[in-house]
Amino acid sequence: MSELFYNAAPNATRIAAPIPTQREYPDQKPQHVYLFGTCVVDLFYPEAGMDSIRLLEREGITVHFPQGQSCCGQPAYTSGYTDEAREVARAQLALFRQDWPLVVVSGSCAGMIRHHYSELFKNEPATLLQIEALAARTYELAEFLLNVCKVGLKDRGAPTKVALHTSCSARREMNTHLHGRALLAQLEAVQRVDHDHESECCGFGGTFSVRMPDISGAMVADKTRALQESGAAQVVTADCGCLMNINGALEKQNATLRGQHLASFIWQRTGDRT
Amino acid sequence: MTQMTRIPVLELPTPSFKTRARQALNDEQLRRNFRVAMDSLMTKRLAIMSDPDERERLREMGNHIRARALSKLPDLLEKLEANLTRNGIQVHWAETVDEANAIVQSIAEAHKAKHLIKGKSMVSEEMNMNHVLEKQGIECLESDMGEYIIQLAGQKPSHIIMPAIHMNAAQVASLFSDTLGTEYTTDVDELIQTGRHVLRQKFFEADIGISGVNFAVAETGTLLLVENEGNGRMSTSVPPVHIAVTGIEKVVENLRDVVPLLSLLTRSALGQPITTYVNMISSPRKSHELDGPQEVHLVLLDNGRSQAFADGELRQTLNCIRCGACMNHCPVYTRIGGHAYGTVYPGPIGKIISPHLLGLENTPDHPSASSLCGACGEVCPVKIPIPSVLRRLREENVKPPEATPHLLRGQGSKYSSRERLAWKSWRKLYTSPTLYKSFTYIATRLRNVTPRNVGPWSKHHAAPKPASRSLHELAREHLGEDKA
Amino acid sequence: MNARNNILDKLRKSVAGSTPINDNYDISLVTKPWSYAPEERINRLRTLMEAVHTEIHITTQKNWPPLVEQLLHDKQIPSLLIAPNTPHGRQLEAYWNGKAELPSLKAYDRPIEQWKADLFNETPASLTGTLGAITATGSLVLWPDQHEPRLMSLVPPLHIALLHASKIEDNFYTFHEKYKWREGMPTNALLISGPSKTADIEQVLAYGAHGPKDLVVLIIKDA
Numbered sequence: 001m002s003e004l005f006y007n008a009a010p011n012a013t014r015i016a017a018p019i020p021t022q023r024e025y026p027d028q029k030p031q032h033v034y035l036f037g038t039c040v041v042d043l044f045y046p047e048a049g050m051d052s053i054r055l056l057e058r059e060g061i062t063v064h065f066p067q068g069q070s071c072c073g074q075p076a077y078t079s080g081y082t083d084e085a086r087e088v089a090r091a092q093l094a095l096f097r098q099d100w101p102l103v104v105v106s107g108s109c110a111g112m113i114r115h116h117y118s119e120l121f122k123n124e125p126a127t128l129l130q131i132e133a134l135a136a137r138t139y140e141l142a143e144f145l146l147n148v149c150k151v152g153l154k155d156r157g158a159p160t161k162v163a164l165h166t167s168c169s170a171r172r173e174m175n176t177h178l179h180g181r182a183l184l185a186q187l188e189a190v191q192r193v194d195h196d197h198e199s200e201c202c203g204f205g206g207t208f209s210v211r212m213p214d215i216s217g218a219m220v221a222d223k224t225r226a227l228q229e230s231g232a233a234q235v236v237t238a239d240c241g242c243l244m245n246i247n248g249a250l251e252k253q254n255a256t257l258r259g260q261h262l263a264s265f266i267w268q269r270t271g272d273r274t
Numbered sequence: 275m276t277q278m279t280r281i282p283v284l285e286l287p288t289p290s291f292k293t294r295a296r297q298a299l300n301d302e303q304l305r306r307n308f309r310v311a312m313d314s315l316m317t318k319r320l321a322i323m324s325d326p327d328e329r330e331r332l333r334e335m336g337n338h339i340r341a342r343a344l345s346k347l348p349d350l351l352e353k354l355e356a357n358l359t360r361n362g363i364q365v366h367w368a369e370t371v372d373e374a375n376a377i378v379q380s381i382a383e384a385h386k387a388k389h390l391i392k393g394k395s396m397v398s399e400e401m402n403m404n405h406v407l408e409k410q411g412i413e414c415l416e417s418d419m420g421e422y423i424i425q426l427a428g429q430k431p432s433h434i435i436m437p438a439i440h441m442n443a444a445q446v447a448s449l450f451s452d453t454l455g456t457e458y459t460t461d462v463d464e465l466i467q468t469g470r471h472v473l474r475q476k477f478f479e480a481d482i483g484i485s486g487v488n489f490a491v492a493e494t495g496t497l498l499l500v501e502n503e504g505n506g507r508m509s510t511s512v513p514p515v516h517i518a519v520t521g522i523e524k525v526v527e528n529l530r531d532v533v534p535l536l537s538l539l540t541r542s543a544l545g546q547p548i549t550t551y552v553n554m555i556s557s558p559r560k561s562h563e564l565d566g567p568q569e570v571h572l573v574l575l576d577n578g579r580s581q582a583f584a585d586g587e588l589r590q591t592l593n594c595i596r597c598g599a600c601m602n603h604c605p606v607y608t609r610i611g612g613h614a615y616g617t618v619y620p621g622p623i624g625k626i627i628s629p630h631l632l633g634l635e636n637t638p639d640h641p642s643a644s645s646l647c648g649a650c651g652e653v654c655p656v657k658i659p660i661p662s663v664l665r666r667l668r669e670e671n672v673k674p675p676e677a678t679p680h681l682l683r684g685q686g687s688k689y690s691s692r693e694r695l696a697w698k699s700w701r702k703l704y705t706s707p708t709l710y711k712s713f714t715y716i717a718t719r720l721r722n723v724t725p726r727n728v729g730p731w732s733k734h735h736a737a738p739k740p741a742s743r744s745l746h747e748l749a750r751e752h753l754g755e756d757k758a
Numbered sequence: 759m760n761a762r763n764n765i766l767d768k769l770r771k772s773v774a775g776s777t778p779i780n781d782n783y784d785i786s787l788v789t790k791p792w793s794y795a796p797e798e799r800i801n802r803l804r805t806l807m808e809a810v811h812t813e814i815h816i817t818t819q820k821n822w823p824p825l826v827e828q829l830l831h832d833k834q835i836p837s838l839l840i841a842p843n844t845p846h847g848r849q850l851e852a853y854w855n856g857k858a859e860l861p862s863l864k865a866y867d868r869p870i871e872q873w874k875a876d877l878f879n880e881t882p883a884s885l886t887g888t889l890g891a892i893t894a895t896g897s898l899v900l901w902p903d904q905h906e907p908r909l910m911s912l913v914p915p916l917h918i919a920l921l922h923a924s925k926i927e928d929n930f931y932t933f934h935e936k937y938k939w940r941e942g943m944p945t946n947a948l949l950i951s952g953p954s955k956t957a958d959i960e961q962v963l964a965y966g967a968h969g970p971k972d973l974v975v976l977i978i979k980d981a
Contacts, residue, residue: 012586012776013345016337016657019330037745039704043717044738046745053752064756065749067711070704076697078646080668084701091705119662168647169661201605205645210730212643214296217734218609219645248735311961328791335787342779348769367762419967420958436958443960462962470968477968478878494943504954504969507912511946512870522765527781529940533788533931537895544957547806548895551969552949560945564907565870576761580768589772 025147032062033144034096036113038106039071040240041261048240048261052105052141055267059149066095072109077116079207086120093130101148102138105263107170107239110140115173140170142179142238142262155187157269163193163232165223165246165259167239168201180238180262187269195230197222204245220249228257235259291616291639298610304440308611311439315602318545319653336538337657339531340593347583350492350525351574357495361557363570371401374575378403378484378517381571382412385515387481391473393499393506394418395486396434396596397519397575399618400631403484414484417473417505419466426453432612434619435543435598440611473505483509483567487520488595489535490572493528496556497572500540500549507553516555516567522574523583523592535595538655543597578630578683585681587666591626593656600650600660606643615640622650626663634671635684641667642688714744785931792894792929799893799926800977806896810952811965813974822976823853826885826918829974830861837862839877839884839914841906846887846920866907877909883916890925892933897949898975899933908946917970919950923979 033056037049053063069092077085092113096102104110114135121127145151164184166177177199184192203209203219210216224246227235237243237259246259298304323329343350355365368374378401382390390407392398392414404414404425416425420437424430427449431437438446443460451458456468485506489498497518499506510516526532540546559566582588601607601621612620617628617637625640634641641664650660667682672694675686703709717724721740728737794802804814817825830838841847842865854860864881886906889899898919902908911917927933930949934940939947954969965971 009776010586011584011772011774013341013773013779014586014590015341015779016334016659019334035749037749042745043714043740046741046743046748049745050748050752053749063753065746065753066756067746067750068707070707070710073704076700078665078668079697080641080665080670080672081694081697082669084697087701088704168645168649172648172652199649201645201647201649203605203645205647208642208645212292212295212639213730213733214292214299215606215609215643216645218299219605220734222609244738245735248731248738251736252732252734307960314961325791328787331784331787335784338779338782342781345773345776345779348766348773351766351769367765369761369764373761417968418958419956423958436961438958439961441959443962446959462959463964465959466956466964466967470966473968474878478874493940496943502954503956503958503967504912505967507908507948508968511908511912522769529934529943530783530931533929533934536930537788548897548949548951550810550950550952550955552897554943554947555945556943556947557945560904562904563945564866564868564904565909566907566945574765576765576768580765580772583769584772586776 029059029061029149030101032064032098032100034098034100034102035063035065036069036072036092036102036104036109037065038104038109038240040244041105042070044244045240045261048263049105051261051263051267052103055145055263056103056149059145059151061149064100068095072112073120074109074112074116075206077112077120078205082120089117089120090127093127093134096134099137101144102134103141103144104138105141105261106241107140107167107174107176108241110138111170111173113138140174140176140179140238142176142183143174146179146182151183151186153183153186153266153270155189155269156271157187157189159189159191160234161191161193161232162234162236162265163195163227163230165202165227165235165237165239165242167237167242168199170239171199176238180236183262183266184236187266190269193230193232195232196226198226202242202245204241206241209245220245224249224253224255224257228255232257234265236262236265238262291614291643294614294616295610295643298614303442304611305609307440307442308608311436312602312608315545319542319599319602322541322545322547332534332538333655333657335534336595336655337593339526339535340595340656343526343531344523344583344589344592346527347523347525350527351522354490354492354495354525357492358572361495363495363497363557363572366571366573368573369576371575371577374401374519374573374577375403375406377573378519379407379410379412381515381517382407382482385481387515388412389476389480390414390482390484391417391476391480391509391513392421393483393485393509394421394501395484395519396431396618397486397521398484399431400575400577401519403519415476417476417509418501419469419503419505422469422473423449426450430613430618432620433598433601434596440613477508477512480509480513482515482517483511483513485510485516485518487518487524487572488539489532490520490525491529491532492525494556496529496554498532499553499555500536500551501553502550504551507551510553510555511566514567515569515571516558517571517573518555519573519575522576522579523594539595539597542599542653542655578632581681581683582627582630588630588663590658591623591630591663593658594623594627595656597655599653599655603649603653605645605647605649622660622664623658626658626660626667629667629682629684633684634667634682634687637684638671638687641671711746714746718742718744788931789929794893794928799928800923802893803891803896803926807952807975810896810955811973812952813972814977815974816977816979819978819980822920822978823850825976826850827853827860829918830883833916835861835883835916837864837880837882839864839866839881839910841866841886841910843867843905844887846885850885866910870907870909877913881914883918884910884914885918885920886910888919888921888925889937890927890933891921892928892930892949893926894929895949895951897951900948900950901944902946902948903944908948911948911950912969915966915970916972916974917953918974918976921975921977923977
């Protein structure tokens with residue numbers, strides 16, 4: 001509980017959470033996992049969710065998709081509507097009762113569950129215990145495939161160049177850029193190319209993109225320019241907020257380049273067996 | 275000849291942050307100046323903090339030192355006061371910038387001082403000291419090269435470490451030739467020599483020197499200042515009177531605490547192992563000494579800091595050692611520059627400190643002007659969780675203004691009953707599986723009639739189109755109804 | 759005193775009932791990465807200081823005065839400000855004594871008010887001692903005092919500093935510990951890590967901002 005309670009009293013002077021240690025992964029892959037699809041995937045990129053399910057099933061894992069799930073609560077949380085975020089989060093908590101890993105199809109949503117639910121429920125000690133356990137078994141999809149399933153991908157696609165974009169918060173909280181790169185590196189005919197200011201935000205930031213459309217627009221304009229200049233034939237990302245932002249901007253610019261979810265990209269190249 | 279930047283320096287709150295930001299985004303020269311400068315500063319910092327283990331452990335140490343100082347702030351301030359007083363330095367307290375200016379003015383009047391020369395002090399910018407004193411017929415001249423340049427231009431700093439970073443050499447060249455009558459040159463060495471020449475005379479003549487403080491050491495009663503130019507030393511050593519102004523949060527417990535903080539400060543700010551000068555002042559000139567000011571004063575300013583201090587989460591704002599690394603790494607700051615914020619402190623730290631200095635009613639858009647990408651928090655040498663604090667301020671900002679406890683001046687400045695209702699409906703929808711199911715069913719079935727124009731989003735994006743079937747539907751079909 | 763009490767009252771109220779954070783200062787973090795073999799110190803100090811345009815010469819206790827003479831000659835400096843009541847001031851005066859056509863030596867021996875214009879306008883160079891130096895950051899440590907006042911290392915465009923090699927410490931932490939700074943600080947203490955500089959215009963580095971344009975360090979290797 002130390003991490004969750006390190007600065008509980010409202011007027012206590014806070015010290016920074018300890019430097020995170022390298023996450024430890026189970027030796028064996030589990031028989032069952034929960035899949036958290038996220039609201040953006042549900043409505044706009046369901047194929048990314050389906051391809052995630054297919055990738056996990058190919059690993060011999062039974063995937064459970066509780067139909068009661070909706071959203072991690074992040075949009076309200078980052079907009080300052082904490083009570084609303086908490087209740088939506090609470091509705092999700094009730095769904096993942098078995099001690100199975102929770103695999104999340106989008107990086108920043110995984111980060112919300114792993115790193116921010118504790119702040120949401122800071123005044124509910126009993127819920128905090130539940131959250132600590134949930135956080136410990138929550139994985140972003142690429143991380144889970146790489147470090148828990150320890151996949152070995154057999155590339156069957158044609159040679160291509162891709163650029164990888166990683167959600168900034170997910171990268172900073174969970175090193176998701178390393179997981180994405182490692183998976184792409186397994187694909188023999190795929191060359192990952194860097195793009196200018198790769199670690200810089202694409203400008204999405206949830207409601208930021210509609211509250212500050214000019215600034216957000218300038219950021220995504222720079223990001224899409226960098227991606228186009230990278231020489232990549234397509235963009236790959238494991239975060240659907242960024243994907244919606246980047247693809248929306250590319251489409252508006254009438255560009256031919258598009259982004260795709262990492263799960264779909266891998267599934268399409270590796271067919272139906274490892 | 276390049277035009278001077280068109281970003282006006284404005285008093286809050288008009289025109290709005292968004293208007294200024296838009297102007298900045300359209301100023302290509304400005305954006306180029308910032309992009310180049312910020313890229314270079316990021317590279318320099320990374321080069322000198324190349325060992326991640328050392329860097330992360332030192333940042334943690336810096337965080338603990340600042341947190342420890344804040345956790346006993348009132349005691350340390352009293353100890354600082356006692357030790358400074360014992361050393362012969364006169365300590366003054368000011369709750370507001372008006373009080374602080376009145377203190378400086380009364381010291382100036384006591385010495386019949388007409389010419390003040392200033393090192394570099396962001397707190398004096400908070401006080402708007404130059405203008406306030408000027409109205410009383412007292413000249414207050416900036417001597418840091420960057421500050422001097424912008425004072426000549428009638429502007430405000432656009433960066434806390436590099437005040438004139440928004441200008442390029444050509445712009446400074448025109449400014450100097452227009453205001454000082456020197457020959458137009460873009461040779462930076464020559465421009466600096468012009469500044470040196472003019473300001474030497476001013477140091478020589480000044481009645482009082484003004485400075486800020488980087489660390490006020492309680493244990494020994496020492497004011498520590500860092501700088502590269504020597505103007506800080508000039509301002510604090512040459513004139514017969516020295517007045518230092520600083521915020522109440524700048525105190526540290528002891529001298530050894532300064533060791534890691536100093537290293538974090540200069541490496542994070544400019545990628546330097548240390549600044550050219552570290553100037554430690556512990557008393558006025560002693561009777562047998564031959565130079566140094568006869569009087570040293572310290573003005574401790576609150577100006578809203580005690581509001582941030584009242585809450586443990588917001589208190590972390592006061593960890594700040596003013597290195598500017600958060601601005602250098604901020605994708606928003608890089609694009610709009612410092613002036614667009616309209617506040618003394620721009621960038622990420624500005625967004626979390628300004629609401630306390632000015633009230634949320636005067637900084638309503640500041641907490642929202644971030645994608646929460648986390649770049650600022652990642653580089654902050656004292657580990658201020660800037661994104662979390664921004665989020666917290668958003669929460670305070672959308673509360674009903676009458677909500678209790680009333681923590682923040684101007685809380686609820688972005689309160690909108692319509693927006694609150696929208697989020698309440700969102701909650702209803704996303705907590706009810708039945709409602710949610712109907713919603714996604716309708717949204718996917720009506721995908722071809724979704725509006726092409728979805729408000730601000732459409733400015734830079736094509737409207738997103740729902741898929742023909744939701745993941746819920748596809749997964750149910752593939753996996754069956756989940757019983758787990 | 760109202761402001762004082764109001765501020766302190768507010769702050770006290772805000773921390774009421776909370777516990778102060780313990781001091782868990784980890785000395786190894788500020789010393790271990792910054793420790794050097796004795797023979798490394800001069801080289802590192804030199805590298806760091808030269809990187810910021812400091813001129814460094816290695817010399818001896820006996821040979822530094824002629825070296826100063828040579829430097830002043832090469833740089834065509836007409837006069838040198840010295841502190842007459844310091845051992846190095848006396849040593850230089852003794853060396854200068856009786857030699858013809860040397861730059862004049864000027865003594866800082868009266869309050870600044872009596873010769874401020876002279877210091878600002880007619881004093882091209884100065885010579886001071888140092889308390890020591892810090893290897894980690896390439897910094898000289900100066901504790902100006904009544905005999906060697908603080909403006910000596912600031913106003914003249916050329917500053918020549920004498921540094922005894924044996925006084926070079928590894929890092930700021932060990933230095934301040936060794937000299938027990940916490941027990942008392944002088945009026946003014948300084949770390950100086952090069953000639954004055956600025957990058958305020960377009961980040962272009964320019965030397966000679968407001969302090970000395972040139973810093974020359976003579977490292978005296980003790981026998």
